[in-house]
Amino acid sequence: MKNQTLYWNILTYTPWDRLQTDTLSKVRLMSILNVFDKYPIIGSKFFNDLNVNIKEYSHYTLYKTIKRIIDPYNKDYKIQNWNFLWAMDKQRRMYQLLFQKVKKNDKIMAVMVALAPLELIKLFSDYKKESILKTLSLLNNPKNISFMTLLFAQGKSIAEESQEFNISDKYLERIRFSKYLKEQPNVKGQWFPSFAPRCPICGSFMKELEGYRIGFRKLICPKCGYEKYKK
Numbered sequence: 001m002k003n004q005t006l007y008w009n010i011l012t013y014t015p016w017d018r019l020q021t022d023t024l025s026k027v028r029l030m031s032i033l034n035v036f037d038k039y040p041i042i043g044s045k046f047f048n049d050l051n052v053n054i055k056e057y058s059h060y061t062l063y064k065t066i067k068r069i070i071d072p073y074n075k076d077y078k079i080q081n082w083n084f085l086w087a088m089d090k091q092r093r094m095y096q097l098l099f100q101k102v103k104k105n106d107k108i109m110a111v112m113v114a115l116a117p118l119e120l121i122k123l124f125s126d127y128k129k130e131s132i133l134k135t136l137s138l139l140n141n142p143k144n145i146s147f148m149t150l151l152f153a154q155g156k157s158i159a160e161e162s163q164e165f166n167i168s169d170k171y172l173e174r175i176r177f178s179k180y181l182k183e184q185p186n187v188k189g190q191w192f193p194s195f196a197p198r199c200p201i202c203g204s205f206m207k208e209l210e211g212y213r214i215g216f217r218k219l220i221c222p223k224c225g226y227e228k229y230k231k
Contacts (some may be wrong), residue, residue, distance in 0.1 A: 006031035008098060008114040010084055011158065012151055013065040024067060027084070029098050029114035031072055035124045040132055042099065042110040047083075049140045050150065057142045061062060062150040068158045068201075069098075074225025078160060079153035080114035083110070087148035088140055095120060159226065162200035200227045 010027045032039060048105055053060040066084060069077045082099040088094050098114040112132070115121060124131045155161075204223035219228045 003032055008072060009068075009070040010066060010098065010177075011068035011069065011070075012084065013063075013154065015063055016149065017062075025115070027097060030121050031114050031115045032112055032124075034223040035115075035121065036128070039111045039113060040129070042132075042136070044108055044110075044113055046136050046140065047110065050148075053140060053142055053148070054150065059145065059147045060142065061148070062152065064152045064154040066151050066153045067155075068139060070225065074190065076157060076226075079157045082153060084151040085139070085148070086151065088146045089138060089144050090146055092146070093119065095135065156203055163199070199224060199226050 006030060008029045010029065011024045012027065014025050015021070050060070054062055066079050066082060069079050069082055071077065077100075083099045083101065085095065085097040085099065087096075094117050094118040097112060099110040100113055101108060102108050103109075115124065120135070124137070127134075140147060143159045199221035202221065204221050219224070
């Protein structure tokens with residue numbers, strides 16, 4: 001593996017959990033670049049077969065739930081071309097794989113970007129490309145899989161919505177993590193004092209960066225990395 005461990009973060013709803021239908025879950029995945037020198041390209045046949053299984057088998061499902069994708073350098077991505085595969089096989093081994101759809105030579109293909117858990121990472125590290133073929137074959141074999149769900153984007157990402165200022169206060173309150181709110185200190189009887197800038201993504205207080213020309217300020221959230229220029 002590389003000296004520097006790189007991680008991606010996904011924010012997604014989990015509608016299969018009845019208690020969490022309105023709460024975003026944060027999933028952390030290790031970048032595939034910690035295992036390979038470049039991103040593996042996955043042919044369209046894998047997803048075509050997966051779509052066939054989704055139509056034929058009840059334990060193969062899909063949901064539109066992804067709301068934010070952040071790379072190891074805190075960069076936000078538009079979420080429309082991303083898929084997150086989440087599965088468990090009959091031996092209770094978990095599979096989490098993040099893909100980005102790309103167009104190459106007029107064909108739609110997918111780039112494998114990140115994966116989890118640690119057991120799967122070790123498998124990929126030990127057996128390299130051979131592990132990719134075996135894993136994808138296993139995932140498309142209904143007899144060996146307990147469940148498989150494929151997650152798609154739900155509208156625009158939270159970051160994109162907030163930049164367009166189309167996000168309501170009620171929606172912001174709904175997407176903030178209850179755990180995060182519990183950890184926040186109560187400042188002078190208010191969770192978020194009105195005189196302090198706060199991040200529209202996670203609600204944390206934003207900090208001003210120095211070194212920008214007069215008349216402009218760059219604000220950054222120390223919690224989630226959201227950035228904003230303000231005149």
